[in-house]
Amino acid sequence: AQSVSQHNHHVILSEAASLELGCNYSYGGTVNLFWYVQYPGQHLQLLLKYFSGDPLVKGIKGFEAEFIKSKFSFNLRKPSVQWSDTAEYFCAVTARSGGYQKVTFGTGTKLQVIP
Amino acid sequence: GAVVSQHPSRVICKSGTSVKIECRSLDFQATTMFWYRQFPKQSLMLMATSNEGSKATYEQGVEKDKFLINHASLTLSTLTVTSAHPEDSSFYICSAGTSGGTSSYNEQFFGPGTRLTVL
Numbered sequence: 001a002q003s004v005s006q007h008n009h010h011v012i013l014s015e016a017a018s019l020e021l022g023c024n025y026s027y028g029g030t031v032n033l034f035w036y037v038q039y040p041g042q043h044l045q046l047l048l049k050y051f052s053g054d055p056l057v058k059g060i061k062g063f064e065a066e067f068i069k070s071k072f073s074f075n076l077r078k079p080s081v082q083w084s085d086t087a088e089y090f091c092a093v094t095a096r097s098g099g100y101q102k103v104t105f106g107t108g109t110k111l112q113v114i115p
Numbered sequence: 116g117a118v119v120s121q122h123p124s125r126v127i128c129k130s131g132t133s134v135k136i137e138c139r140s141l142d143f144q145a146t147t148m149f150w151y152r153q154f155p156k157q158s159l160m161l162m163a164t165s166n167e168g169s170k171a172t173y174e175q176g177v178e179k180d181k182f183l184i185n186h187a188s189l190t191l192s193t194l195t196v197t198s199a200h201p202e203d204s205s206f207y208i209c210s211a212g213t214s215g216g217t218s219s220y221n222e223q224f225f226g227p228g229t230r231l232t233v234l
Contacts, residue, residue: 036225043208044159044225090158103149103223107158 002027004093006106013081014114021076021109023065023091033074034092035065038108044090050074061085086113117143119211121226128199129234135195136229138209144189145211149223150182153206165192199233206230 007022025031035047048059055067065076074091091106118141128134138148147166151159163179165171165186173179181203183195192211196203210223 043227044210046223102164103161105151105159105161 002031002093002095002102002104004091004104004106006089006091006109008109009107010110010112012112012114015083016080017113019076019078019081019085019111021089021091021111023074023076023106025072025074025091025093025104027072027093027095029095032094033065033067034094035059035063035074035076036090036092036105037087038090039087047076047089081111081113083113083115085111087111117141117211117224119145119209119224119226121207121209121229123229124227125230125232127232127234130200131198133195133197134199134231135193136207136209136231138192138194138211138226140190140211140224143211143224145192146189147212148186148192149210149212150184150192150194151208151210153208153228159208162194196231199231201233204231204233 004025033050036044037047038044047063048057048065050057050067058064063076063078065074067074088108088110090108092103094103120139120141122137126134149164150162152162153159161174162177162182163171163173163184165184167186167189171184181197186192206228208226208228210225212223
């Protein structure tokens with residue numbers, strides 16, 4: 001069975017600081033990887049996704065993530081955070097299981113950016 | 116991006132009653148819809164995956180007789196919580212996506228969620 005772990009549960013940063021949120025997954029086969037963001041009071045939105053090709057993917061709002069297959073990781077990065085990035089971030093993995101696509105979410109990381 | 120709606124956004128019901136939550140994809144056809152439950156300060160827990168025209172596939176530990184899922188069309192899926200109890204109070208979120216056979220799975224588009232409170 002696949003699983004996703006996000007090691008940082010709560011991160012507090014000052015504006016302009018750099019961000020890296022960890023995401024590790026366990027699954028032996030081909031996976032698709034996603035980062036979602038949930039701003040306060042809003043529903044989940046896609047930040048970026050990786051299916052294949054260049055392991056460094058760029059998403060919206062200056063976020064990027066790097067897929068390192070050997071480490072089963074898909075860490076999210078942003079060089080300089082803003083107060084508006086305060087949100088909860090979820091890593092997700094999809095893989096085929098029993099003939100259908102199974103989606104697994106990590107437990108989420110709450111990011112608080114201090115002005 | 117594509118829009119997914121959920122109705123109702125909030126519902127309060129008495130213990131023992133049934134509640135139906137609708138999930139609609141407004142501007143695309145969703146071959147697959149997912150139902151999640153989100154507990155306070157926790158991640159989304161996938162409850163079931165439903166493909167249009169076929170029975171839903173439930174995750175381990177989710178009672179299929181309690182959480183009835185119907186995916187009658189490519190734009191509508193419903194989750195019915197039967198004989199609701201206070202412990203069923205939660206935030207239920209649906210998502211819709213397009214995936215076909217062996218093709219790559221596309222992103223999911225999430226609904227805004229439904230807050231269920233069972234008294």
